Amino acid sequence: MSEQLSFPGFAPPPPRVMTDRLFFAAFPDPLTAERIAQLAGRQRDLLGLRARALAPDRFHITLNHLGDYPSLPGDIVAAATQAGAAIAFAPFEVAFDRVESFFKRSGSRPFVLRGGEGLDGVVAFQRTLGAAMIQAGLGKHVERSFTPHVTLLYDDQMIAALPVEAIGWTVRELVLVHSLLGQTRHVPLARWALVG
Numbered sequence: 041m042s043e044q045l046s047f048p049g050f051a052p053p054p055p056r057v058m059t060d061r062l063f064f065a066a067f068p069d070p071l072t073a074e075r076i077a078q079l080a081g082r083q084r085d086l087l088g089l090r091a092r093a094l095a096p097d098r099f100h101i102t103l104n105h106l107g108d109y110p111s112l113p114g115d116i117v118a119a120a121t122q123a124g125a126a127i128a129f130a131p132f133e134v135a136f137d138r139v140e141s142f143f144k145r146s147g148s149r150p151f152v153l154r155g156g157e158g159l160d161g162v163v164a165f166q167r168t169l170g171a172a173m174i175q176a177g178l179g180k181h182v183e184r185s186f187t188p189h190v191t192l193l194y195d196d197q198m199i200a201a202l203p204v205e206a207i208g209w210t211v212r213e214l215v216l217v218h219s220l221l222g223q224t225r226h227v228p229l230a231r232w233a234l235v236g
Contacts, residue, residue: 061219062106062116062229064124064169066134066162068190072209073099076153078194079207083139089151091195098226099190101134103166103214104173106181112218116178120216121230127214129168130236132161135208136190140201148194154201158208159188169214183225 068076073096080093104115135158142150163186170182216230 041094050154052098056110058068058108058110059221060109060112061221062109062113062120063217063219064103064106064120065100065215065217066103066165066211066213067100067215070096072207073097075207076192077188079139079204083151083202083204084193085172087197087199089193089195089197091148091151091193093193094112094191095224098224099192099224100215100217101162101188101190101211103162103169103186104181104183106178108221112195116181117218117229118176119176120173123169123172123178124173124214124216124230124232126172126234127169127232127234129165129234131210131212131234132165133210134159134162134188136204137193137206138201139192139199141195141197141199142189143198148187148196149198150191151193151195152189152191153204153207154187154189155206158206162188162211165211 075098076099086094106120123199136153136155137158138154140152140154142152166186173182178207214232215228218227218229
C-alpha cells in the first residue's frame with residue numbers, strides 16, 4: 041500500500057520565512073559606541089580576525105529576545121510595550137573587561153565583550169524586566185539564563201577569554217527593538233527612560 045503524500049488542491053503551505061525579530065536592549069551612548077568600535081578594531085588586528093566589526097550604532101546588550109516572526113506581531117509589540125512602560129529602575133553602570141568568542145559548532149562565532157562584577161546592575165535589571173514581561177503576558181519569552189555581552193563581530197576563529205581595558209557606560213533607557221533580519225537594520229519601536 042503506497043502512502044499518499046498530498047491531495048490535489050491541498051498542497052502543504054510554503055515554509056514561513058522569518059523576517060522580523062523583536063528584543064529588548066540597552067545601547068551605549070554614541071561616544072562609548074565609538075570607543076567600543078575602536079576596541080573591536082584593535083582586537084581584530086591583534087588577533088588576526090578577518091571579519092569586520094559591526095557598525096557602532098549596532099552595539100548593544102540584548103536584555104531579552106522576544107522571538108523571530110514572518111511579520112511584525114502586533115500583539116507581542118503591544119505586550120512588550122506594556123512591560124517596558126511598567127519598569128521602575130534607576131540608571132545603572134555597566135563595565136566590560138574582557139573579550140572572547142562564544143562557542144558555536146560551525147560558522148561565524150560571535151566575538152564579544154564580557155565582564156564580571158561590573159555587570160551586576162544589568163543582571164538585576166534583566167530580572168526586573170522579566171518580572172514585568174510575566175505581568176504583561178510574555179512569560180514564555182522570559183530568558184531564564186542571561187549572559188550580558190556586546191557582540192563586536194562574527195568570525196570563524198575561536199578566541200579564549202582575554203582581558204582588555206574596561207569600557208562601560210551608564211544605562212539610562214530601555215529600548216524595544218525591531219530587527220529586520222538579513223538587512224542589518226535595528227529599528228527602535230519604543231524607549232523608556234530609567235528613573236528612580
